[in-house]
Amino acid sequence: MKVSLFITCLVDMFYADAGKDMVEVLERQGCELSFPKGQVCCGQPAYNSGYVENSKSAMKNMIKTFENAEYVVTPSGSCATMFKLYPDVFKDDLNWLPRAQELADKTYEFTQFLVNVLQVENVGAKLTGKATYHPSCHMTRLLGASEEPKKLLNQVEGLEMIPLPNAHNCCGFGGTFSVKMGDISEQMVDEKVNSAIVTEADYLIGADCGCLMNIGGRAERVGKPIRVMHIAQVLNSNE
Amino acid sequence: MAMKFSKKNFTDRTKENISDDFMRQAVASAQERLHGRRLDAAEELGSWEEWRSHGEEIRQHVLENLDFYLHQLSENVAERGGHVFFAKTAEEASDYVRDVIKKKDGKKVVKSKSMVTEEINLNAVLEEAGCEVIETDLGEYILQVDDHDPPSHIVAPALHKNREQIREVFEKKLDYHKTSKPEELALHAREKLRQEFLDADIGITGCNFAIAETGSISLVTNEGNARLVSALPKTQITVMGMERVVPSFEEFEVLVSLLTRSAVGQKLTSYVTALTGTRDEGDVDGPEEFHLVIVDNGRSEILGTEFQSVLQCIRCAACVNVCPVYRHIGGHSYGSIYSGPIGAVLSPLLGGYDDFKELPFASTLCGACTDACPVKIPLHELLHTHRRIIVEEEGRSPISERLAMKAFGIGAASNPLYSMGSKVASTAMKPLTKNDRISKGPGPLKDWTDLREFPAVGNTRFRDWFYDQKGGK
Numbered sequence: 001m002k003v004s005l006f007i008t009c010l011v012d013m014f015y016a017d018a019g020k021d022m023v024e025v026l027e028r029q030g031c032e033l034s035f036p037k038g039q040v041c042c043g044q045p046a047y048n049s050g051y052v053e054n055s056k057s058a059m060k061n062m063i064k065t066f067e068n069a070e071y072v073v074t075p076s077g078s079c080a081t082m083f084k085l086y087p088d089v090f091k092d093d094l095n096w097l098p099r100a101q102e103l104a105d106k107t108y109e110f111t112q113f114l115v116n117v118l119q120v121e122n123v124g125a126k127l128t129g130k131a132t133y134h135p136s137c138h139m140t141r142l143l144g145a146s147e148e149p150k151k152l153l154n155q156v157e158g159l160e161m162i163p164l165p166n167a168h169n170c171c172g173f174g175g176t177f178s179v180k181m182g183d184i185s186e187q188m189v190d191e192k193v194n195s196a197i198v199t200e201a202d203y204l205i206g207a208d209c210g211c212l213m214n215i216g217g218r219a220e221r222v223g224k225p226i227r228v229m230h231i232a233q234v235l236n237s238n239e
Numbered sequence: 240m241a242m243k244f245s246k247k248n249f250t251d252r253t254k255e256n257i258s259d260d261f262m263r264q265a266v267a268s269a270q271e272r273l274h275g276r277r278l279d280a281a282e283e284l285g286s287w288e289e290w291r292s293h294g295e296e297i298r299q300h301v302l303e304n305l306d307f308y309l310h311q312l313s314e315n316v317a318e319r320g321g322h323v324f325f326a327k328t329a330e331e332a333s334d335y336v337r338d339v340i341k342k343k344d345g346k347k348v349v350k351s352k353s354m355v356t357e358e359i360n361l362n363a364v365l366e367e368a369g370c371e372v373i374e375t376d377l378g379e380y381i382l383q384v385d386d387h388d389p390p391s392h393i394v395a396p397a398l399h400k401n402r403e404q405i406r407e408v409f410e411k412k413l414d415y416h417k418t419s420k421p422e423e424l425a426l427h428a429r430e431k432l433r434q435e436f437l438d439a440d441i442g443i444t445g446c447n448f449a450i451a452e453t454g455s456i457s458l459v460t461n462e463g464n465a466r467l468v469s470a471l472p473k474t475q476i477t478v479m480g481m482e483r484v485v486p487s488f489e490e491f492e493v494l495v496s497l498l499t500r501s502a503v504g505q506k507l508t509s510y511v512t513a514l515t516g517t518r519d520e521g522d523v524d525g526p527e528e529f530h531l532v533i534v535d536n537g538r539s540e541i542l543g544t545e546f547q548s549v550l551q552c553i554r555c556a557a558c559v560n561v562c563p564v565y566r567h568i569g570g571h572s573y574g575s576i577y578s579g580p581i582g583a584v585l586s587p588l589l590g591g592y593d594d595f596k597e598l599p600f601a602s603t604l605c606g607a608c609t610d611a612c613p614v615k616i617p618l619h620e621l622l623h624t625h626r627r628i629i630v631e632e633e634g635r636s637p638i639s640e641r642l643a644m645k646a647f648g649i650g651a652a653s654n655p656l657y658s659m660g661s662k663v664a665s666t667a668m669k670p671l672t673k674n675d676r677i678s679k680g681p682g683p684l685k686d687w688t689d690l691r692e693f694p695a696v697g698n699t700r701f702r703d704w705f706y707d708q709k710g711g712k
């Protein structure tokens with residue numbers, strides 16, 4: 001199966017390891033991977049802040065970049081959601097609408113792709129310890145990927161999953177919200193970090209690097225001992 | 240209380256409320272209690288999604304045919320001996336109520352909870368005209384007694400107060416000397432209020448839904464006070480937002496099911512009252528005179544716009560009860576009687592961007608509200624629509640932000656520019672990086688690193704690794 005990677009800016013620049021892990025997991029499942037070079041950003045930072053017009057050029061660039069892809073797979077629930085919103089952004093542009101729709105239809109978040117397209121739940125990963133999972137909002141509610149990560153994590157050998165209290169509450173990232181509304185974001189992320197700590201888990205797992213950067217960055221700052229991992233890193237573990 | 244109740248700016252309000260530990264504890268525990276109950280109630284009903292769609296359809300149908308149903312409603316109210324007044328503005332509405340009361344030489348007014356009477360600033364207008372106005376819903380009563388503390392929640396207006404605080408208010412204002420047990424507090428309020436009901440000459444109620452086919456108005460409550468307000472005084476005045484109409488009892492039943500389950504996780508509330516017209520011959524109670532005030536106050540301007548769906552709202556507060564932002568800042572931070580996600584959408588529409596432009600940005604667009612809404616209002620999308628209008632059409636964002644976004648539009652669309660930028664960033668951030676993280680960021684990063692560590696830019700970007708390992712393309 002031919003898969004084009006949409007790696008996202010955060011993974012490209014800050015979390016390359018999570019990207020590499022995703023590559024290895026997918027290759028083990030027999031996928032043939034490519035990385036379309038023109039990709040930059042899905043447009044989310046501008047779009048979510050209300051700058052729809054300014055975000056369109058980034059979106060068009062992505063549509064062009066992935067035009068020849070069969071499947072587009074990304075390690076981020078919120079960036080996948082952004083692609084899914086493209087048809088709505090271009091709903092009045094007859095030229096771009098079909099192209100946007102085509103991209104939206106062939107885009108999958110990493111865990112959705114594994115479970116729903118490749119139909120695997122056990123990828124042969126091993127990781128010893130206790131973990132808790134934070135369901136990112138866009139991934140869970142807007143994309144509808146709520147069960148897939150759990151199915152995959154339940155199959156990881158040695159990993160004990162502990163429910164996260166008030167898991168449904170947002171971690172307070174929200175893109176520019178995290179800096180524009182710092183006072184509020186701080187309270188939200190503190191509650192998230194504390195909820196993770198009370199589970200006594202060794203790992204907090206998520207599937208969106210924005211949220212992980214927020215939760216992990218705060219946990220480090222306030223000195224809370226929990227290791228934050230992207231789900232691709234867990235699924236590529238063998239320890 | 241008018242819709243806007245605070246002169247402070249949003250940031251100050253938020254800061255102040257975040258440091259109110261009592262409020263936050265009260266809100267968090269209420270949210271957690273209601274969350275579970277609502278989900279259980281939805282599950283108990285079964286096929287919740289179908290019910291939601293049905294609710295949405297009913298509300299959309301009404302909005303598409305609002306003129307028809309309002310006309311039918313008013314004809315039927317008139318037929319049953321009632322008077323109907325359409326108020327274009329808040330002032331028109333409260334002036335009309337005041338004039339009715341004046342004509343009746345009314346002195347004492349008992350009210351049951353109604354957000355729309357808050358919106359039209361009714362109490363202040365009546366008090367100025369020399370009336371004594373008594374709120375009889377327990378939550379509203381507590382706030383009124385506490386020197387008109389503003390409501391912080393559209394269903395439970397005193398949600399921000401805990402029992403102990405309520406006891407203190409009662410002790411100070413109502414000569415109360417018992418414990419903070421809810422039953423004892425409620426009993427005290429009830430005793431105080433009973434005499435007021437008997438003495439009142441005017442009763443004012445809100446209206447959960449008005450039924451067009453029969454000309455009835457309905458009240459959905461747990462306390463029973465609304466029944467006394469509508470049964471004892473000789474004159475009853477009901478104030479409703481113009482969108483609160485349903486075609487018949489059949490649709491009413493669907494919406495009440497959605498409302499009580501979503502608001503309090505109950506199959507039904509203790510009282511669901513439908514009132515039609517004035518007292519008939521032989522009736523033992525009910526008003527001799529009935530007025531229905533239908534308030535527009537900006538609603539008709541929302542019709543036909545991209546915000547129309549907000550008028551589907553049945554004021555259940557499910558969106559408020561799941562909102563993670565409301566959870567930490569409480570209702571008063573919104574500065575509007577309408578708080579939480581519904582408030583963040585509605586307040587700028589009814590009250591304007593000058594006063595409420597921050598509210599649509601006080602959200603992570605997490606979508607919890609949209610998920611919870613029993614009539615499927617896409618709340619987070621409407622918040623986003625506000626943002627777009629505020630920055631693109633109204634140009635109300637700071638120039639620095641606009642320039643940054645413009646630059647984003649150029650940089651994020653071009654791979655060479657991005658590549659150059661990300662390499663420069665990597666080099667520029669090196670000196671700031673310690674142990675793979677940045678603790679004190681420059682410029683725009685500072686707002687982030689004030690609160691959290693920022694990850695170091697990796698030595699090798701993913702794309703470089705990929706080309707290196709797997710070859711280009």
Ligand code: SF4
Nearest residue numbers: 552553555556558612
């Ligand atoms: S917007 Fe929806 S969830 Fe919120 S109060 Fe209105 S009906 Fe209830």
